[in-house]
Amino acid sequence: MQKKQIVEIIAGLMIITATAGAIAGTFLYEDMLNNERKTIVILALALEFGNWSPPEIKLVEGEPVRLKIRNTDTVTHGFAVPELGIGIDEPVEIKAGHVAKIDITPTKKGTFLYVCTVWCSKQHPKMVGRIIISEK
Amino acid sequence: MKDKILGIFPLDWRYDITSLPYVRSVLKSRWVPFLIIVFNLFFFTIILMAGVVGGVSAGNYNFAIMFVWILWWVMLMLVFVPFFSRIWCSTCPLPAFGEWIQRLGFLKVRNKLFGLNRKWPKQLKNMWLMNFLFLGTTYTTGFLTTRPIATFILLMAIILGSVVLSTVFERRSFCLYCCPVSGFQGLYSNIAMTEIRCKDPEVCRNHNVSTRAKALGCDYQQRDCVRGNENGYACPWLEVPFNQNRRNTYCGMCFECFKTCPYDNMAFNLRPPATDLVLDKKRGLDEAWKAFMMLGIAIFFFLIMQGPFGFLKDWANAKTLAGYLSYISVHSTFNLLIFPGIFFVFSYASHALGRTELPLKRVFINFSYTLVPLGLMAWIAFSVGIIFANGSYLIHVISDPFGWGWNLLGTANFPWTPFMTGMVPYMQIGGLLLGLALSLDIGFKIARQTFKNRDEAVMGFYPIAAFLTVTTMFLMWLFTG
Ligand code: SF4
Ligand code: SF4
Ligand code: SF4
Ligand SMILES: [Cu+2]
Numbered sequence: 001m002q003k004k005q006i007v008e009i010i011a012g013l014m015i016i017t018a019t020a021g022a023i024a025g026t027f028l029y030e031d032m033l034n035n036e037r038k039t040i041v042i043l044a045l046a047l048e049f050g051n052w053s054p055p056e057i058k059l060v061e062g063e064p065v066r067l068k069i070r071n072t073d074t075v076t077h078g079f080a081v082p083e084l085g086i087g088i089d090e091p092v093e094i095k096a097g098h099v100a101k102i103d104i105t106p107t108k109k110g111t112f113l114y115v116c117t118v119w120c121s122k123q124h125p126k127m128v129g130r131i132i133i134s135e136k
Numbered sequence: 137m138k139d140k141i142l143g144i145f146p147l148d149w150r151y152d153i154t155s156l157p158y159v160r161s162v163l164k165s166r167w168v169p170f171l172i173i174v175f176n177l178f179f180f181t182i183i184l185m186a187g188v189v190g191g192v193s194a195g196n197y198n199f200a201i202m203f204v205w206i207l208w209w210v211m212l213m214l215v216f217v218p219f220f221s222r223i224w225c226s227t228c229p230l231p232a233f234g235e236w237i238q239r240l241g242f243l244k245v246r247n248k249l250f251g252l253n254r255k256w257p258k259q260l261k262n263m264w265l266m267n268f269l270f271l272g273t274t275y276t277t278g279f280l281t282t283r284p285i286a287t288f289i290l291l292m293a294i295i296l297g298s299v300v301l302s303t304v305f306e307r308r309s310f311c312l313y314c315c316p317v318s319g320f321q322g323l324y325s326n327i328a329m330t331e332i333r334c335k336d337p338e339v340c341r342n343h344n345v346s347t348r349a350k351a352l353g354c355d356y357q358q359r360d361c362v363r364g365n366e367n368g369y370a371c372p373w374l375e376v377p378f379n380q381n382r383r384n385t386y387c388g389m390c391f392e393c394f395k396t397c398p399y400d401n402m403a404f405n406l407r408p409p410a411t412d413l414v415l416d417k418k419r420g421l422d423e424a425w426k427a428f429m430m431l432g433i434a435i436f437f438f439l440i441m442q443g444p445f446g447f448l449k450d451w452a453n454a455k456t457l458a459g460y461l462s463y464i465s466v467h468s469t470f471n472l473l474i475f476p477g478i479f480f481v482f483s484y485a486s487h488a489l490g491r492t493e494l495p496l497k498r499v500f501i502n503f504s505y506t507l508v509p510l511g512l513m514a515w516i517a518f519s520v521g522i523i524f525a526n527g528s529y530l531i532h533v534i535s536d537p538f539g540w541g542w543n544l545l546g547t548a549n550f551p552w553t554p555f556m557t558g559m560v561p562y563m564q565i566g567g568l569l570l571g572l573a574l575s576l577d578i579g580f581k582i583a584r585q586t587f588k589n590r591d592e593a594v595m596g597f598y599p600i601a602a603f604l605t606v607t608t609m610f611l612m613w614l615f616t617g
Contacts, residue, residue, distance in 0.1 A: 004244055011170065011242035018178035023185060030540055068541055074282075096196020097532070099541030100547075 028118045037066045037103065038136060044069055044077040044116065047123035052114070055129045064105040066134050071098055078117030081131060084108075091117060142577050145408030152335065154394075156529070163394045164366075166243045167428040169226045177229035179203070180291065182537055187288025190538040194528045196552075198284045199537035203505040204291070205281050206526055210519040211606050212321065218409070218512060221328035222321050230294045231311055234302030251303040251337040256313055263422035267320035267429060271471065273316045274433055275464050277440065278453035290316075307372045312386055323426045324512045325384035326412035327574075332387055333380060335403040340378040343399065361402070362394040368395030377402060383412040385423075413505050413578045416585045421497075424504035425472070428479065431511040431607075432471035438518050438614060479504065482603040490587040490596020502586050506579035510604060510611075513571025517564035517615050524560055528553040528595065533555075561616040568615070572608040576601055 033039075043053040061067055070095040071077050075094045079100060080087030086104060116127035139147045152162040162168055165371050186199035216224045236242055238249040254382070279286035294315060301310040311318055313605065332338050343359055361377040364370030369392045377393035378401070393402045439445060440452045450456075451463035483500040492499065528550060535548040583597040584590065 007243055008241055011174075014171075014174050015177065018174050019181045022178050022181045026182075026185060026538070029542075033542070068540065070539055072539060097539055097540065099536070101541060111550070 015106045034066075037064060039066045039068050042067060042069045042079075042129075044071040044079070045073050046075060046077075046121040047126055048121060049073060051127060052116075052129035057114075057129070057131045058078060059106045061106050061109050061133055061134045063136070064103065067104065068099075069100045069102070071093055071100075073094055073120070074119050077119045077120050077127070079114065080117045081112050081114045083112045084115075084131075087117060093118060109133045109135050139414070139453070139581060141408040141410060142573060147408065147411055147414065149193065149408055150385075150403070153330070153406060154404050159404070160394065160400060163391045164367075166395065168391065170243060172227040173229050173232050173491075176189070176227055177232065180229050184288055184538050187291070190284055196526065197539060199286045200284045201281060201534040202526075202529050202533045204287050206522060207530060210523045213512070213515045213519045214319075214523075217308065217324045218319055218327055218329065218516075220330050220389075221325040221332075221384045222387065223330075223444060225311060225318070225321065225392065230291065231298035231302070231315070232309060233295060233306065234298040234300075235308070237299065238302050238307070239369070245364070245366055245368060247369060253306040254304055254521040256309040260313055262420060262428050263319045263322070265313055266294055266316065267422065267425055267461055269314065269316040270319055271429060271433075274436075274467065277437065278449075278460075281455065307370075307374060308388060310604050311388060312373060319426050320430050322385040323423055323508060325387075327409060327410045327509055327512055328384055328412075329409050331405050331407055331412075332377070332391075332393070333382075333388060333402045333405060334359065334378040334397075337378070337380055339399050339401045343401075346486075360396045360398055364392075365396050365398075368392045370396075381415065381417055383415055383418070385412070388437050410509055410574055410578055412428070413508055414581050414585075416502075416582075419501050419505060421501055424501050426584045427472045427504050427507040428476045428512055431507050431514055432475045433467075434514040434518050435512065435614065436467055436470070438521075442518075442521055451525075455614075476589060479507075479603065482599045485599035486596045489598060490583070490591065490592040490594075492587045494586060499586055499596075501583050503579065506575045506582060506600060506604060509574035509578060510571040510608060512608075513567045513574075514611050516567050516571075516610070520563050520567070521560055521615065524555045524557060526552075527555060564615045565612055568608050568612050572604060575604045575608075580603060 017032070040057055040059075042057065043050075045051060045053065054135060059066075067079075069079050069092075072094050076093060076095050078087065079092040079094065079102070084104070086092075086102065092100050092102065109131060112131045112133070114129045114131055116124060118124075120127065141147060154163065183200045190198050190200060207484040209286055212224060216222075238251055239246060240250050272278075276286060276290075280290065297314060298310040301314060302308075340359065359378065362370060371393060372390055373386055373495065375382060375387050377387075377397075394400075394404075440448050447459070448463070451459040454460035480500055484496065486503065487496045487499045494502075512603040514551055529552060531547045532552075533551075535545045536542045537544075579600050580593065580597055583593040583600070587593040587596045
């Protein structure tokens with residue numbers, strides 16, 4: 001192969017690294033982070049923008065899990081599951097654009113409400129979702 | 137020419153940066169600006185991804201919005217354009233795919249370009265299309281600065297548009313006549329303190345000109361910088377690189393002419409600011425309107441984003457359709473008609489006061505270039521207000537570009553901290569006064585070109601000077617309350 005062709009291939013590889021490589025790297029890194037522990041992503045949005053998503057989370061008793069709550073809204077939200085004591089003693093406040101990570105291992109089964117704890121809009125009291133914990 | 141800019145810098149003072157060691161060999165390498173383009177490509181890949189996956193409405197916390205509209209835009213206005221002309225275009229990754237398709241390669245030189253290579257329609261060889269595209273883009277500011285996906289759509293439109301047009305039209309036709317951010321970079325680059333020109337016109341005059349070509353009057357076609365050779369491409373921006381009487385407007389600073397010139401006769405000059413504005417050549421209504429629109433839009437943006445009228449923000453963000461339509465119509469009428477109309481009245485007065493053989497239209501066009509320094513300074517004042525107030529968000533998003541809870545550099549929890557807010561009004565006032573000084577200085581030089589003699593020029597310049605001064609006072613009042 002000529003030197004010129006090799007140079008072209010190197011240049012092409014650089015472009016692929018900068019584009020496809022960056023995209024692949026991003027998802028691999030995110031996967032790696034999520035592999036540390038089973039992760040459930042919850043989006044926090046005021047009611048007008050769609051409320052908690054997903055509105056219902058299914059967990060299994062005794063199985064450790066990480067809740068990753070992404071606030072993709074323009075206002076601050078909070079997170080608490082009062083019946084499980086999450087976010088009560090240490091309030092979880094998530095500013096716009098920020099992410100909270102909560103590691104839990106559910107110990108009792110049943111259906112519990114998870115709520116926003118920051119007055120985020122007129123409809124704030126309705127910003128509620130459900131956690132369903134089933135037996136192993 | 138013994139004229140001086142602001143009475144300090146002689147108009148013809150130049151310092152060739154390539155006379156420093158290594159600079160020329162760097163610019164002659166085919167890896168430049170390729171490597172920077174690849175680096176920016178990586179950055180824009182992240183920006184595009186953040187536009188899609190990085191959150192829905194938290195504008196200030198989105199990587200795409202922060203890096204495009206806070207960092208990139210402010211850098212353009214504050215650093216790139218005033219100091220380095222169109223240096224951004226030299227390293228811009230957006231039209232790169234189109235160009236690589238034309239070249240069927242990345243670094244190799246192959247002067248027969250792939251594609252239809254059509255000539256751009258003559259009627260569109262000006263700034264009008266870009267004026268309207270830019271105005272159209274400003275209709276969406278409310279979304280661009282709050283919805284990451286809007287930024288994604290705009291950037292993708294530029295990338296795809298450039299790919300499509302590159303296969304149909306010759307060389308950088310897209311950049312020259314279509315890119316929404318090309319027009320203002322071109323016009324405002326007239327102020328830039330750098331330029332790419334030939335070193336010694338005598339060398340160019342004697343270069344490789346066959347008698348036959350000379351007789352045909354098309355001798356310049358024979359020069360390597362125009363035609364391209366095995367070391368580099370013919371000027372992708374359709375400039376005649378060795379023409380000493382050209383402006384920065386349409387030179388994309390791609391450095392191909394450094395690579396093609398067999399005599400190393402191209403120079404990357406430092407020069408006094410705004411010298412291109414004095415060049416009495418190829419001034420046109422399209423650029424005049426660009427100047428009006430840019431200044432008018434700076435005023436509107438300020439009112440929307442930082443002004444005291446909350447309703448304007450709601451209008452621009454399309455809270456209600458009626459509000460949004462009012463925004464579009466007020467914004468367009470002001471920038472396309474009212475503002476140029478006011479300037480026309482002052483040009484009319486100027487034409488009436490000073491004696492000149494030139495028609496009113498010429499006087500109007502010539503003087504519209506006086507708005508360029510002031511316009512750039514208005515944008516700088518606007519940008520300074522934004523970067524110091526919101527720059528700290530950059531520190532957050534760089535650690536967590538997609539809002540996924542990453543903390544790459546450990547700065548994800550950096551709180552919002554406005555910097556030096558006390559200084560901002562002084563910088564704004566200082567900048568605007570500098571803009572006024574430059575506008576007045578350029579204005580009087582234009583008046584000398586426009587009117588018969590010095591006395592007539594003084595008379596004719598009064599109304600324009602008044603307009604510039606009043607506009608500056610208005611801007612100062614607007615920015616600093
Ligand atoms: S004209 Fe636009 S697309 Fe072309 S290089 Fe400049 S900024 Fe990039
Ligand atoms: S190739 Fe060099 S010497 Fe010849 S015209 Fe162009 S700049 Fe001048
Ligand atoms: S080749 Fe053309 S666009 Fe590129 S730097 Fe030279 S004159 Fe400017
Ligand atoms: Cu809430």
